[in-house]
Amino acid sequence: MALHTWLIYLTAVIGLSLTPGPNGLLALSHGALYGHRKTLYTVFGGVIGFVVLIALSMFGIGALLQASAHALIILKWLGGAYLIWLGIQLWRAPALHLTTPEQAPAKSAPTLFRQGLFAAVSNPKVILFYGAFLPQFIDPQRDLWQQFMVMALTFAIIEGLVEYLLARLAHRIRPWLQRSGKGFNRCCGGLFALMGAALPLTK
Numbered sequence: 001m002a003l004h005t006w007l008i009y010l011t012a013v014i015g016l017s018l019t020p021g022p023n024g025l026l027a028l029s030h031g032a033l034y035g036h037r038k039t040l041y042t043v044f045g046g047v048i049g050f051v052v053l054i055a056l057s058m059f060g061i062g063a064l065l066q067a068s069a070h071a072l073i074i075l076k077w078l079g080g081a082y083l084i085w086l087g088i089q090l091w092r093a094p095a096l097h098l099t100t101p102e103q104a105p106a107k108s109a110p111t112l113f114r115q116g117l118f119a120a121v122s123n124p125k126v127i128l129f130y131g132a133f134l135p136q137f138i139d140p141q142r143d144l145w146q147q148f149m150v151m152a153l154t155f156a157i158i159e160g161l162v163e164y165l166l167a168r169l170a171h172r173i174r175p176w177l178q179r180s181g182k183g184f185n186r187c188c189g190g191l192f193a194l195m196g197a198a199l200p201l202t203k
Contacts, residue, residue, distance in 0.1 A: 001142065001150045009137045013155050015191050016133075017162040022119045023050075024166055030112060031167025039167035041109045042116035047160045049120025051152050057130035058148045061138065080196045082132040087193030091186050 001009075017024070023046040030039040107115075138147055 001137070001139065001147050005137055005139065006150065006154070009151065010154060010158070012133075012136075013158045014162075017155075017159045019191070023116065023159075024163060026116060026119050027163035028166045028170050030115075031170030034107065034112070036164065036168040036170070038109070038112060040164065041112040043160055043163040043167065045113035045116025045118075046120045046163060047116075047156045049117045050159060051156055053121060054130055054134070054152045054155060055148065057134055058144065058151075060131060061135055061144075076135050078132065080132075080136070082129075082196070084193045084196035087189045087191070087196060089189070091189030091193070094182070 026046070027039055027043055030042045134151060137151065138144070
């Protein structure tokens with residue numbers, strides 16, 4: 001992967017990881033309930049799940065590229081349209097509402113790991129999202145699996161760091177998210193739409 005492509009991908013992944021999603025909210029809730037150290041199991045489970053989904057998406061993209069030389073161009077534009085649609089949905093989504101029970105039942109490390117893993121892999125829309133997102137950065141002239149390793153490792157590190165920071169700052173971030181109302185969703189939704197419109201035009 002070329003350096004300038006990776007830098008664009010890195011910027012997009014940071015923005016993606018900062019948007020509200022099931023795993024980010026799970027890390028936020030577990031951080032408030034069980035502390036940031038124990039929430040590392042939740043974060044690790046989620047990261048493993050995301051890497052598996054990226055691998056499945058790349059497998060499908062690779063098969064498509066073998067079938068048609070022009071498939072990547074079509075996939076880029078379809079993916080861009082899908083990202084814009086996601087941005088509109090996020091813009092219109094209701095404000096985040098996070099609640100913390102007064103006394104949370106204790107959970108073991110394997111349970112927290114499974115919850116993080118299942119939160120990542122249980123949503124079929126995630127595979128569809130990666131199928132739209134990843135092709136924007138793929139160079140068909142380069143080794144596909146080498147690009148997968150770079151993309152997966154970059155995403156795993158950024159997503160893991162963001163989720164851990166959410167867990168560590170849970171008590172401070174939670175009130176701010178609730179006070180922001182729909183403002184946070186609209187900011188993230190606008191970024192999604194902008195990314196969907198701009199990425200297919202990049203080379």
